[in-house]
Amino acid sequence: MMVSMKKAVLFPVLVGFILSMAAGIALAEEKIGVLEPQKVLSQHPKMAQVSKQVQAIVQKKQAEAKSAIEKEKDNKKKEEIYKTKRNEAATEEQKLMAPLFKDIDLAIRSVAKAKGLTVVISKTRVFVGGVDITEDVIRELKKKAQ
Numbered sequence: 001m002m003v004s005m006k007k008a009v010l011f012p013v014l015v016g017f018i019l020s021m022a023a024g025i026a027l028a029e030e031k032i033g034v035l036e037p038q039k040v041l042s043q044h045p046k047m048a049q050v051s052k053q054v055q056a057i058v059q060k061k062q063a064e065a066k067s068a069i070e071k072e073k074d075n076k077k078k079e080e081i082y083k084t085k086r087n088e089a090a091t092e093e094q095k096l097m098a099p100l101f102k103d104i105d106l107a108i109r110s111v112a113k114a115k116g117l118t119v120v121i122s123k124t125r126v127f128v129g130g131v132d133i134t135e136d137v138i139r140e141l142k143k144k145a146q
Contacts, residue, residue, distance in 0.1 A: 030118050045141060061092075
């Protein structure tokens with residue numbers, strides 16, 4: 001009875017050890033890239049143009065809201081007008097930014113594949129390590145823009 005009790009305790013420990021070894025090997029095979037998303041976005045060749053468009057839309061929606069709010073007496077309706085115009089501006093901004101995000105995603109994937117990276121994460125989430133591909137992604141974006 002004592003021998004079977006030892007086996008019952010040792011078997012789960014052994015399985016846990018083997019699984020942790022396998023996980024360690026899997027992690028060792030991962031090649032991690034890091035990048036600065038804000039820097040990549042700010043360096044996108046179309047970012048300046050899109051920023052101007054976004055700013056124009058925000059100003060237009062603010063003017064529309066101000067005009068409609070000035071005509072309205074009910075505070076609840078004023079708040080609804082403000083929220084509606086803010087949401088309209090956010091939707092328009094998302095439509096304008098979507099192609100940039102798609103370009104960035106494709107550039108990240110291209111650079112990661114070329115460098116044999118299996119994982120790419122934001123540099124702000126990493127304390128130590130990883131291959132910084134920020135400048136490579138920016139170069140890829142500029143190359144695709146030409």
